Amino acid sequence: MTPSSSTTVAGLAAEHGRREAYAYLDEDTKRNVRRAILKALAIPGWQVPFASREMPVARGWGSGGLQVTLSLVGPTDIVKVIDQGDDMSVNAAGMRNLISTSARCGETTSTTAATVIQSRHRIPEIDLRPDQILVLQVPHPEPLRRVVPDDLAARTCHAERDYTPAWLDLYDAQARLGGPRTGADHPVLVAGARLMSPSPIPRYDVLRLDRRPHPILLGAGRRARLSALPPYTSVQPLAFDDIALQPETASGPCCRCGSTSSYRVPTEGPGAALVWCCSDG
Amino acid sequence: MYASMRENTSLDAARLIAQSPRRASALQEQICAEAGLWEPEAARRALDQAHGDPAHAVSMLRVWAATQPHLEAPAIQPSDIVLTRRLSSAYPQVPGGQWLGFAPELKARQLDWGAPSDVGAGNGSGVDAQEPPPAEPEPSADAPRRDDTPRVRDLIQGAPMVIPPADGMGDDPARAVLAPPHSRANRLAILARGETGALVALAAMILGRRQEAVLVEMTVGDATVRIPHPRSGVPVAVAQLPITEVEVVLDADVDGHPGLAMGWGATLGTVERRAIALALLDAAILADGDLAEPLTLDEQTLIAATDGPATNGFVEHLRLPHYAGFTAYLAQAAGKEQQ
Numbered sequence: 267m268t269p270s271s272s273t274t275v276a277g278l279a280a281e282h283g284r285r286e287a288y289a290y291l292d293e294d295t296k297r298n299v300r301r302a303i304l305k306a307l308a309i310p311g312w313q314v315p316f317a318s319r320e321m322p323v324a325r326g327w328g329s330g331g332l333q334v335t336l337s338l339v340g341p342t343d344i345v346k347v348i349d350q351g352d353d354m355s356v357n358a359a360g361m362r363n364l365i366s367t368s369a370r371c372g373e374t375t376s377t378t379a380a381t382v383i384q385s386r387h388r389i390p391e392i393d394l395r396p397d398q399i400l401v402l403q404v405p406h407p408e409p410l411r412r413v414v415p416d417d418l419a420a421r422t423c424h425a426e427r428d429y430t431p432a433w434l435d436l437y438d439a440q441a442r443l444g445g446p447r448t449g450a451d452h453p454v455l456v457a458g459a460r461l462m463s464p465s466p467i468p469r470y471d472v473l474r475l476d477r478r479p480h481p482i483l484l485g486a487g488r489r490a491r492l493s494a495l496p497p498y499t500s501v502q503p504l505a506f507d508d509i510a511l512q513p514e515t516a517s518g519p520c521c522r523c524g525s526t527s528s529y530r531v532p533t534e535g536p537g538a539a540l541v542w543c544c545s546d547g
Numbered sequence: 548m549y550a551s552m553r554e555n556t557s558l559d560a561a562r563l564i565a566q567s568p569r570r571a572s573a574l575q576e577q578i579c580a581e582a583g584l585w586e587p588e589a590a591r592r593a594l595d596q597a598h599g600d601p602a603h604a605v606s607m608l609r610v611w612a613a614t615q616p617h618l619e620a621p622a623i624q625p626s627d628i629v630l631t632r633r634l635s636s637a638y639p640q641v642p643g644g645q646w647l648g649f650a651p652e653l654k655a656r657q658l659d660w661g662a663p664s665d666v667g668a669g670n671g672s673g674v675d676a677q678e679p680p681p682a683e684p685e686p687s688a689d690a691p692r693r694d695d696t697p698r699v700r701d702l703i704q705g706a707p708m709v710i711p712p713a714d715g716m717g718d719d720p721a722r723a724v725l726a727p728p729h730s731r732a733n734r735l736a737i738l739a740r741g742e743t744g745a746l747v748a749l750a751a752m753i754l755g756r757r758q759e760a761v762l763v764e765m766t767v768g769d770a771t772v773r774i775p776h777p778r779s780g781v782p783v784a785v786a787q788l789p790i791t792e793v794e795v796v797l798d799a800d801v802d803g804h805p806g807l808a809m810g811w812g813a814t815l816g817t818v819e820r821r822a823i824a825l826a827l828l829d830a831a832i833l834a835d836g837d838l839a840e841p842l843t844l845d846e847q848t849l850i851a852a853t854d855g856p857a858t859n860g861f862v863e864h865l866r867l868p869h870y871a872g873f874t875a876y877l878a879q880a881a882g883k884e885q886q
Contacts, residue, residue, distance in 0.1 A: 322656040324860030327867065350868040352639070356652055357867055388871050405864075412756065417847050443883050447798075447805050449759055449876025468875035488857050514878035531639065531870040532702075538642035540702060545639075545871050 273340070289336045289369040295319055299337040299492070303483060306494035311456025312424070313407050318490035322364065327357055328386055329487030331403035335365055335384045338399065338483075344372035346380035351388040351529075351546030358386070377546075387450065389471040391528050391546040396479040396497060402465045404486035407493060409453035409463040429461050432504060440509065452511060453504045461504065462493055470513040470529045475501040518542045574601060576789075576816030582608035583721055583740040585788040585815050602742075609721075617722060620774045621782065625694035628790070632767035633691075635699045636869045637796075641764075643696040648767060651819065652866060699764040700794055700809060705881035707806035709799050709833050731829075738828060739814055743821050744855070750824035751858035752848065753831045759798040759876040760827065762865040763809070767791045767817050790815060793822040795865065798876065799834035805880045808834035820863050827862070 287293065295317070302316035321329040339345060347362040349355035353375040361384065366373040374380050377392040384401040394400055413431040414420040423429060432453060439447045446452060450466035454475060464472055465484060475482070475495070482495040495501060503511040516530040521541040528544045535541030578590040582605045589608060597603035632648030635641045717732030718725060720740060725733050738746070754760055770790045773782035792813045799808035810830025814821040842848070852858065 320856065324656070324863060325857045326861035326864040329860075350871040352868055355868050356650065360653075386867070387869075405861075406755070412758070415756075415843070416845070442803065443805060445879065445883060447758065447879065447883075449798075449879050450872035451758070466872045468871050469879075470875075488861060512882070514875050516874075529871065531874045533638050533870075534640040534642050538697065540638070540704075543639070545874075 286368070289339055290322075290364065291319070291333065291336050295333070296337040299333050302492045303334065303337070303494060306483070306492045307481065307496050309460075310495055310499045311454075311460035311462040311493060313462075313491040313493050315490055316492050318487045321487065323357065323361060325488040326405060328361060328384070328403040330485030330490075330492070331384045331386070331401050331487070332361055332365070332485075333487060334401045334483050334485040334492065335382055336369065338401075339365060339369045339371055339382055341370050343369070343381045344374050344379055345369075345382050345384070346374050346377065347384045348388060348390070348546065349386045351391070351544075387466045387468075388529070388546055389467055389474055391544065393474075394478065394480045398480050400478075400480060400482045402467075402482060402484045404463060404465040404484045404491075404493075405488070406451070407463055407484070407486040407489050407491040409461045424460065427459055429504075432461060436504060436506070440506070445509075446505070446511070455502050455504055456495065457500050458502070464501075468514055468529060469503070469511055472503050473511065473513055477501075516542045520544045573818055577601065577743055577818050577821070578604050578608060580815040580818060580821060581605045581740060581742055582612065583815070584608055584612045585786070605742075612721065617719075618774055620772055622716070623770050623772060626692055627771040627773065627784075628693035628766075628768040629690045630693060630696060630766050630768045631690065631789075633696065633765070634762075634866065635764050636762045636865060636867060637699060637764075637873050638702065639868070639870055641697075641699050641702065643691065646691075649817065652863075693766070693768060696766075698794075703763070703796070703807070703877070705877050707801040707804055707880075709801055709806065709808040711809075711833055734832070735811070735813075735825070735829060738825055739812075741825075743818060743824075746824040746828065747820055747858050747862050748852045750827040751861045752842065752852050753797075753827055754861060755851070757797050757831075759796070759807075759872065760830075760865060761796050761869045761873045761876075762823065762826075763794045763796055765791070765793045765819065765822070765866070767819070788815060789817050791817055791819055791822040793819070793826040795823065795826040795830055797827070797830040797834050804883055805876075807880075819866070820859055823865055824862050827865075 298317050302314045306312060306314045318330060319333065321332050323329055323332060335345065345362060345365050347358040349358035352358065362373050377383065377390045380398065382399050382401065383390060384403070386403045408417065408420055410420040410423055410432060413435045414423060423431065436446055439445065450468050451463060452469055452472050453461050454464050454472060456462045464475060477498050477500060479497050481497055484493040505511045514529070518541065519526045520528060520530055521535060521543045523544060525544055530542040531545045532540040533543050574594065575587045575590045578594060578601055579585050579587060589611065590604065593604035593607040594601070597607060630646060633646040635645065711731060714730050714732045717730060717736045720737045725737060729737065768790060769787055771784045772786040772788065773784050775781065776783050790813055795810050796807040797810065799806050808830045810826040810833060812822045812825025812829055814825060
């Protein structure tokens with residue numbers, strides 16, 4: 267992330283010559299976040315608490331992802347921020363602007379040109395390379411939140427790897443509704459052991475999480491939790507052996523590029539009818 | 548364009564409006580909304596006399612309103628509502644377009660120590676008694692009206708909807724004796740005067756337990772209120788006031804199928820989180836009957852519900868795009884429907 271091994275945050279801050287710290291966060295916060303990231307990488311899928319700061323975006327608007335990105339970014343990085351696949355949403359544009367001005371790094375809307383990609387609820391459509399980092403914004407880090415409302419009880423479930431409530435819920439949905447009722451945010455089993463919320467990405471993206479060559483860092487600022495997936499981690503959706511999780515289907519090709527394999531969302535087309543277009547286009 | 552905004556002149560204009568101080572303060576609007584009375588000048592006076600205590604000012608305003616004569620007014624017609632802001636987070640682009648308008652999310656959250664401050668100009672509430680009341684911005688002549696702007700809810704296909712009970716006109720919570728069980732109209736009327744913080748805290752608790760919550764349409768508009776002329780009976784315009792109207796959908800079970808419950812919320816003024824919270828509460832009641840979900844007031848819930856920046860941010864985050872998640876929910880609901 268840094269141009270050479272001798273570059274330190276303090277050196278960059280001094281070079282910066284401004285009152286505010288380099289990359290917005292003060293050094294203690296950055297150290298805290300980095301420590302949590304390292305711990306999260308060491309235990310893939312585990313929720314590591316960290317001292318989440320008040321950020322200049324509202325809580326629940328990506329403050330966790332922003333803290334992760336700001337504690338990683340260096341002056342040679344090129345940052346891309348997307349919001350449900352969209353580079354130009356107000357919030358994504360604001361965060362990209364904050365990161366690139368406070369860290370004096372490059373910004374881009376191209377997936378291949380970026381070194382750090384912060385995303386809300388989408389995995390970029392183009393597969394990332396090993397030298398890229400994906401940061402996901404997470405609203406609910408606890409995958410058991412609906413079946414085990416008590417946080418302490420949920421932590422015990424994780425410690426004992428006892429995911430019976432989640433399996434029962436899945437079975438209940440299968441028996442009553444004929445399949446899982448999660449639209450986005452389908453829980454995943456990380457390294458066959460720990461249940462994790464992949465953030466509300468569509469099922470299409472959940473199925474693309476397995477053995478990625480790049481690290482994925484998940485930050486939940488409002489709930490002050492970090493999780494991480496190191497490269498080549500096995501990530502499987504919670505599903506029964508004989509009933510695989512089905513990705514979403516779109517009933518038409520993308521109206522702009524004609525793609526039939528990407529994740530598409532409906533939007534306004536000619537004559538006020540809905541047409542499909544790529545969500546990360 | 549809200550969702551896919553390229554830098555352009557209209558965005559600059561929106562930013563300029565967002566930074567302009569020439570608007571009724573959000574606190575005045577909030578007090579008017581909680582009092583159920585649109586009179587920003589009286590709210591300003593009440594706030595001043597209550598030494599900046601909003602709760603006291605709301606109470607004073609309601610006490611004053613109770614002494615004023617009361618007129619029955621027919622429902623506001625959609626043709627009398629001029630839209631100044633409209634957005635949907637369910638679809639990237641919607642028929643009728645997304646209008647950014649005065650966008651509170653564009654305001655910076657960093658304290659600017661360089662800007663001149665009017666702290667110390669009086670009561671500390673940010674209300675300066677010397678200044679004349681700010682002029683209401685006139686909606687431009689080509690601004691769309693509610694009746695010629697299609698509803699985004701009509702686009703939703705593939706998921707069964709909870710059908711709300713048939714309801715007539717509601718009663719005025721300031722005048723009538725309202726006793727439970729309340730009709731939906733009465734419930735909405737009572738909640739519309741609710742305290743902002745309480746509404747947001749409850750809405751955030753509900754939101755935390757749902758699978759899907761999408762802001763289908765939010766409109767901020769100027770509504771013209773008409774009352775029948777006492778002699779001729781012809782409706783005449785007597786007031787113009789800003790209103791915010793929100794429709795959200797929450798996941799719901801409809802006859803054993805995953806479906807959606809459409810909640811509606813509206814508030815006087817432009818404090819958008821009020822309207823979003825109201826719509827969420829309405830949708831939760833429609834989805835679960837009488838909020839069937841048990842709400843245990845344990846330590847974690849209390850701490851989560853009272854963290855203001857967290858609950859406000861969480862409720863307001865519905866303004867962010869939700870297309871990808873919404874499409875995913877509709878796809879799985881439609882798949883179950885076919886089986």
